[in-house]
Amino acid sequence: MNYETVIGLEVHAQLTTRTKIFCGCSTEFGRTPNSQTCPVCLGLPGALPVLNRKAVEFAIRTGLATNCRIAPRSIFARKNYFYPDLPKGYQISQYELPVCEHGWLDIDLGDGQSKRIGITRAHMEEDAGKLIHGETPETAGSSLVDLNRACTPLLEIVSEPDMRSADEAIAYLKKLHQIVVYLGVCDGNLEEGSFRCDANVSVRPFGQKEFGTRAELKNINSFRFIRQAIEYEVERQIDLIESGGKVIQETRLFDSGTGMTRSMRGKEEAHDYRYFPDPDLVPLVISPAWIEEVRATLPELPDAKRHRFVEELGLPAYDAEVLAADRNLADYFDACVTLAKDAKSCANWVMGEVLRKLKETDTEVVAAPVTPELLSGLLARIADNTISGKIAKTVFEQMWLSGETADQIIQAQGLKQVTDTGAIEGLVDQVIAAHPEQVAEYLSGKDKLIGFFVGKVMQASQGKANPGMVNQLLKKKLQG
Amino acid sequence: MKITRAEVEHVSRLSRLALSEAELDSLTGEMDAILDYVEQLNSLDTEGIVPTAHAVPMENAFRADEVKPGFTPEQALGNAPDTAESAFRVRRVIE
Secondary structure (H helix, E strand, C coil): CCEEEEEEEEEEEECCCCECCCCCCECCCCCCCCCCECCCCCCCCCCCCCEEHHHHHHHHHHHHHCCCEECCEECCEEEECCCCCCCCCEEEECCCCCCEEEEEEEEECCCCCEEEEEEEEEEEEECCCEEEECCCCCCCCEEEEECCCCCCEEEEEEECCCECCHHHHHHHHHHHHHHHHHHCCCCCCCCCCCEEEEEEEEEEECCCCCCCCCEEEEEECCHHHHHHHHHHHHHHHHHHHHCCCCCCCEEEEEECCCCEEEECCCHHHCCCCCCEECCCCCCEECCHHHHHHHHCCCCCCHHHHHHHHHHCCCCCHHHHHHHHCCHHHHHHHHHHHHHHCCHHHHHHHHHHHHHHHHHHCCCCHHHCCCCHHHHHHHHHHHHCCCCCHHHHHHHHHHHHHHCCCHHHHHHHCCCCCECCHHHHHHHHHHHHHHCHHHHHHHHCCCHHHHHHHHHHHHHHCCCCECHHHHHHHHHHHHCC | CCCCHHHHHHHHHHCCCCCCHHHHHHHHHHHHHHHHHHHHHHHCCCCCCCCCCCCCCCCCCEECCCCCCCECHHHHCCCCCCEECCEEEEECCCC
């Protein structure tokens, strides 16, 4: 029998506020355990949570960028369960009235087709602490609780079960990831857990309307693992059904070592969270004016950028995709185009030399020693024929090292292209005189040899002769 | 009956309360009486009334995103029954 895969995704995006969602403790990553706590995030008696306004603003930003309706009124609820990483015995979350609802994202299916994936809701909540399971002989029987992360703001973004393959799931996740990073509301670091994904996966016979029973896959911290986990889980469920078994609704952990998923919770821990409105927090009311204020600060999003690069700058779709993938890279490119005008040559240089050099030197684009100003200075010297494209690459290398302008390097090293006909003619004559055999072959019809002569002349000029002029003069002289 | 003994047992397990058989019996009766009492609210006409999320008629209590000094690790761990490596130490929760 043929089966159809059904996937829904829950993403926890950690918001990049400086402080926690309900208290003034720092959210900085990787500090000494329990050095960023206070009575509120430790859940001490009598401490009262107060909502971080910035976290709300970030939630609105994300909601607007994912086409959600922003709730005029939302409330916080307590999600009750016991686990050592949860000091209060409940997590403050949103349940019945989340801050964002009914959004969508269009994903690219690769063949020019796109598909709309629904976003059910996005709600604000606090993170739990971090558990470290003892690794030394002294702590082997213990779990250690670090509450620095407790109460860090999260936005949980829940999709509709609209995805039908691991590819679609990855496309959705990458798109969402790109958006939250563009918005500056999340640093997008999967390894540090700033962007976490749970996948609800089920299968059903093709044509069946009802969904199959789903398993929730957790603990996946890279796009590659998400694909592996989904693919493994689909296989497992189909095998199970084919051999007469039944999928049970459960949480499964992905093990990146084995590439398999395994059951995590027993029946006795079946979820029963007893949500109720948190009496410590007053309702959150978001006025249309506030929404418009936030909307005005939204940056141009990846889709709009790609569209502009193609429609207004005339770039190929591939170039637009590469350049728009990262906001800083896109800004760099935009700055170059503003200065240098020729979008295609800017795109070639940014995607070619600049990206190569950034990768080679492990540098962030904002810290590139060749700034858009410097790069456009170099492009101008190519455009006005001062240097050839080939010499330009050498100049670029030196600009990267020294931070000097193209003009400074061209002048200091005498790299200016030779466009003086007399000087080039001299070289052409020398080359022709030195290679009588090749001249004879060329004249007998072996046209391709022109490349050989051009190469020789360029070599003789140390790369400085204008290649177009060399070509022209050679042809003229060789024909006699 | 508004609540069964089995439900009381379930809720006590969720609350991590170890109750004796006798306690379960008496609590079932008490909770039933409480629910019966609260049930009177159902006789009110609440048509068109927005559900109350908070007893105080107030909204939007915010704080600015500014770091405030908190506890040192020593203070944070001050009341902990057991600690190790600057962390609260509990019985291992996974194998």
